[in-house]
Amino acid sequence: MEYAADVDYVSGKTRLYGIVGHPIEQVRSPEMFTAEFRRRQRDAILVPLHVLPDDFDACLPQLLKLANLDGLVFTIPYKLRACAFAAELGEQARLVGAINVLGRRADGRWRAEIFDGLGCVEAFRRRGIGFRGKRVMLLGAGGAGSAIAVAIGFQRPSSLQLFDVDNERAQALAAKLAGANAGVAVTAGAPTIDGIDILLNATPIGMLGDARLPMALGALPRELIVFDAIVKPERTPLLAHAERYGCTTVVGREMMRGQISRMTDYFLTEV
Numbered sequence: 001m002e003y004a005a006d007v008d009y010v011s012g013k014t015r016l017y018g019i020v021g022h023p024i025e026q027v028r029s030p031e032m033f034t035a036e037f038r039r040r041q042r043d044a045i046l047v048p049l050h051v052l053p054d055d056f057d058a059c060l061p062q063l064l065k066l067a068n069l070d071g072l073v074f075t076i077p078y079k080l081r082a083c084a085f086a087a088e089l090g091e092q093a094r095l096v097g098a099i100n101v102l103g104r105r106a107d108g109r110w111r112a113e114i115f116d117g118l119g120c121v122e123a124f125r126r127r128g129i130g131f132r133g134k135r136v137m138l139l140g141a142g143g144a145g146s147a148i149a150v151a152i153g154f155q156r157p158s159s160l161q162l163f164d165v166d167n168e169r170a171q172a173l174a175a176k177l178a179g180a181n182a183g184v185a186v187t188a189g190a191p192t193i194d195g196i197d198i199l200l201n202a203t204p205i206g207m208l209g210d211a212r213l214p215m216a217l218g219a220l221p222r223e224l225i226v227f228d229a230i231v232k233p234e235r236t237p238l239l240a241h242a243e244r245y246g247c248t249t250v251v252g253r254e255m256m257r258g259q260i261s262r263m264t265d266y267f268l269t270e271v
Contacts, residue, residue, distance in 0.1 A: 042268065049072075057084075138200045154181070
């Protein structure tokens with residue numbers, strides 16, 4: 001049997017990116033980012049980097065010394081800890097208090113941002129749906145929920161209501177957002193769809209094998225827009241419920257595609 005002597009997607013000139021996490025087997029970033037780099041005709045590749053929690057603080061400074069490394073993506077459980085290695089934090093990251101991207105600046109310093117929320121906004125933009133002036137209900141104020149709330153706040157909705165099973169966490173996020181977004185009514189309390197234009201789920205309720213809805217729901221108004229950040233399954237119990245009433249739905253995979261696009265822009269922008 002003959003084997004190919006080489007491949008056409010990596011060489012000694014290829015710029016390197018990585019995704020750091022524990023565990024790492026579940027990530028889709030390597031294939032999605034590498035495909036996006038190739039689509040943009042960039043000689044770059046993103047690879048999975050399995051770093052154990054006890055090794056993280058010692059490993060990261062050494063990784064950042066690699067001369068052909070231009071960026072890192074962070075997933076569970078490192079979005080908070082990675083902040084310590086950024087020379088500068090973007091506007092979203094400063095409010096959320098976490099990052100999922102480190103990109104090398106032209107001067108060699110590392111800048112950071114978080115794109116979970118920006119990916120959600122981008123997914124809606126691609127569907128022709130804006131948040132400006134809308135009444136929004138967000139379920140979940142954890143890592144992903146906080147990032148989504150921050151990104152939506154910058155879009156100037158008329159109101160943003162937050163719910164989390166940890167009410168203190170939801171109240172703290174609401175206070176932070178209200179301080180950063182004058183003119184946007186931000187509150188925390190019980191979940192509702194009364195007077196709501198857009199309902200977003202950023203909780204894990206509805207993941208594979210979980211048939212629950214993230215809140216009690218009966219009949220839904222057809223004009224309600226419903227989003228679920230969960231990627232698998234794509235048609236979550238919440239989205240299936242919304243579809244039965246003719247609601248417009250936005251799926252988690254659309255947010256992931258939006259993230260990949262925005263993060264690639266960030267990596268490839270010369271600053």
